[in-house]
Amino acid sequence: MMEMNTFTVPDITVLKNAGLSHSADFTLPQPLERYSDEDHRTWATLYQRQCALLPGRVCDEFLQGLELLTIDADRVPDFKRLNEKLATATGWQIVAVPGLIPDDVFFEHLANRRFPVTWWLREPHQLDYLQEPDVFHDLFGHVPLLANPVFADYLQAYGRGGMKAKGLGYLPLLARLYWYTVEFGLINTPQGMRIYGAGIVSSKSESVYSLDSASPNRVGFDLQRIMRTRYRIDTFQKTYFVIDSFQQLFDATAPDFTPIYPQVEAAAVLGAGDIDAADKVYTVGNREGWLDTEDV
Template sequence: MTLVQNYSTYTEENHKVWAILFERQMKNLPGKAIPEFFEGLQLVNFKPDRIPDFAEINKRLKSLTGFEVVPAPGIVDDALFFELIANKQFPATVWIRKMEQLDYLEEPDMFHDVFGHVPLLTIPVYCEFLAKLSALALEHIDSPEIIDRLTRIYWYTIEFGLFRKPGSEARIYGAGILSSVGESKLSVSAESIKNKFSVAHILDTGYIKETFQSQYFCISSFEELLDSLPEIAKVLVALRQELEV
């Protein structure tokens, strides 16, 4: 991709939209999001009233985990998406929603991509899982059926994952929840279904794009995600063998 973030083109309204969304979630997320998210916000030095500059973000991220944020035009195809992340490049949109779109947006914008994802890219074990999961996807990129299943793992962890230690309340680490005022309230409430993390269960569970999720999966540590990779790989190989019969 050759797209760049032309920072000088952002208008004052663009920055104001970021500020409104940022302030709203910073009031909403304490007690709901994992502590590492707030630590990550500090490490990447987000400003509450200005859209983040990718060049500044990357100076900090690279020294922490080797990751960097690369500008993307929007949703990219699976092959490019997983190739970028396997190479520790996280694709993020450079546009931000309009003022009249504060509460609803059909596709992810910069606030989701950057506010939701980037703070977690400061966590080494999280980044290792993300890169290795993407490398695994590339091994099966020629099979839409397998990529559909593997995308469920990504969806129910990186995008909509919850974190719950034994005896503790559920907390949010999924970027899709962190950037959503409504789902960040629902996901950790008593109203939501919270399952224990299970590779088999997730691979057998479709996900929802149009509305809030009907259920969530809870990990007890980021090491649990990393340790699940051999099982994921084994299941995908078995699925491929079934498809080729």
């Protein structure tokens, strides 16, 4: 995952990477020897818990990717073995990184169909929440959808767009798109609303909250609306944006954003919990439990 604005390297990231070095693109060989028996038990606990919870909540494409890639259920996966199947499916590969990496490096990887995965795993007492991404969030949350050709192409296009946005000075606007789709997106299906965002998929509590709670708004996907909307990094989301298909997502983001950015910048910025008059509203949240802290 990229830095998502400014970020101070957390103590756990420093601790986990002590004695390791990475290359200029922040990749390093996956240090398989550093995974303890406790790490593997933690992975198995997280994996089994989410796999029991997600059927009927997550989109079929995610479950299909999980099955196709045969991601290990009882131990932290070996990236090399996983890459053999992922490369065959869509030409993507995962690369081990120390943790959050600079935006330009992140975009360069995505643009070349490489997904950066934090190699280390959270501690047992952090099962339910960890602010920074770890291997469970990055691998279990993100990688299954990389086996879907349309979503895989969308993420590569996002990487290319990120490289351009950074040069134009509009990166914060594009970061909102990543946050509300790749990390916290919902999708309409014939069976009902489902999860596809990795930040939800990898979280037990938000997997329930995002679909079942009366607290958040659920609003139809609109590119410029999302780019105008702040988001939350310290709580559950106040608003979730809902796509109708991955093809809709890809088509909406295929055009050059260069002429779009000034239009968005000139429009009013919306808070994370705001409803706009032009919104396609599925649910207006009752705001229960919302904190008064600042949106990002």
